[in-house]
Amino acid sequence: PKVLADIVESVVAAVYVDCEFDLKYLWQVIRGLLEPIITLESLPLQPVTMLFELCQKQGKQVDIKHWRKIDKNICSIYVDGQLIATCTSDQKDIARLNAAKEALAKLDKSIGSDMGIVCEVNEMNEIEAAKQKLHELCDKKKWPKPSYRIEKEEGPAHGRKYVCSVEIETEGDKLYMVGDEKSRVKEAENSAASSMIHSLVQSDYL
Missing domain, CATH: 1.10.287 (Helix Hairpins)
Incomplete structure (x- = not known):
């Protein structure tokens, strides 16, 4: 106001x-x-947008279908042709949002099961506590600890922005990922770790 x-x-x-x-x-x-200061990178994404972005990162195809049954709107979401979620509501948009939330929850669990550790994804499609999760994953795989580095630091003292990278060593390979721009180094490192985990899930390393 x-x-x-x-x-x-x-x-x-x-x-x-x-x-x-x-x-x-x-x-x-x-x-x-x-x-907490609201910036472009911290604004929550709409669930449907989150779903499409998450599936795009994993190379998956999303198909959303709507229909009506008597006085109810029904929305079903398919990922790679497989039914993931179905929700009903008096309003079409609400059914779509709820179905997207349910689909995201199931996909989040699948990421964790792929790695053998528990993972949750936030509003920015980034894995919560990704730095810790990546450390756990490397330890489980008996890989060396991840190495982080600040790739970019810019802006005035009161509005500094950071971009961090992370590098891990697997059996015979070195993998390198860069995260999104953040207002704190810890958040930038977490973003890089999240990108690395998503990349590992999509690859043959897990």
């Missing part, structure tokens, strides 16, 4: 004057009030 925006603006202005117009110090004070 506008009133809330006015309050925030007034607080920021008061701190700005109090710190003698020091932008760097202002940001240090205000940042804690604004976090």
